[in-house]
Amino acid sequence: MDRTTRKETISSLHQENILLAAEELFAEKGFAATTMDDIAKSAEYSKRTVYIQFPSKEEIHDRIILKGFMQLKEHILRSLEGEADFFSKYRALCGSLITFYVASPYLFAGIVDFQTQPLGSGDLPQVKREIFNVGEEINAILEVMIRQGITGGVVNPDTRIKETILIYWSSLSSLIIVAHRKSSYISETMGVTKHGLLEYACTLLLRMIAKEEQDGEETASRH
Structure with a gap:
């Protein structure tokens, strides 16, 4: 696996983890009441990492x-x-x-x-x-x-x-x-x-x- 492919694989894994965490939060709290801080905490990432993967809560x-x-x-x-x-x-x-x-x-x-x-x-x-x-x-x-x-x-x-x-x-x-x-x-x-x-x-x-x-x-x- 070359460096580019490995980077894309890691990025895809991060995105999947973030989406799974966000889906659970949206289902539990609702979209409006869920913040990017909530998503980052639930996915166990920094908010900066979440924003690197997704530009907004709407995108998620x-x-x-x-x-x-x-x-x-x-x-x-x-x-x-x-x-x-x-x-x-x-x-x-x-x-x-x-x-x-x-x-x-x-x-x-x-x-x-x-x-x-x-x-x-x-x-x-x-x-x-x-x-x-x-x-x-x-x-x-x-x-x-x-x-x-x-x-x-x-x-x-x-x-x-x-x-x-x-x-x-x-x-x-x-x-x-x-x-x-x-x-x-x-x-x-x-x-x-x-x-x-x-x-x-x-x-x-x-x-x-x-x-x-x-x-x-x-x-x-x-x-």
């Missing part, structure tokens, strides 16, 4: 959100592997979003809250460009799935795909967060588990675009 936050987008993309791709028909892929997609939230609630919420800016938006930082690109890659995966449904005759051919993806994501992602945060209220007032509510939500969203549903598909789960 955006790097964490980028990691979340990349993990979500891989999570979705893995969930769709081996699923042949549109309905199976759709159900796998719903399940993957729910399991991703359970595994990484802070990253999931950060993705939902992130304000995406088009690449032509003035002086856009590189990390925000990367986030935008990964988000578009996720949208492309979902677009392929919907187009396969149209080709297979199970999705309405007049479906406006890009709008549908945005409606689906904003509706289900927000409901996933609410369902987990208000599970007791949902159980007491609706007589349904959070998982049953989310299954029902997936079914309702599917009806927006589906010409027909799988035989025997349940419209809700109340166990």
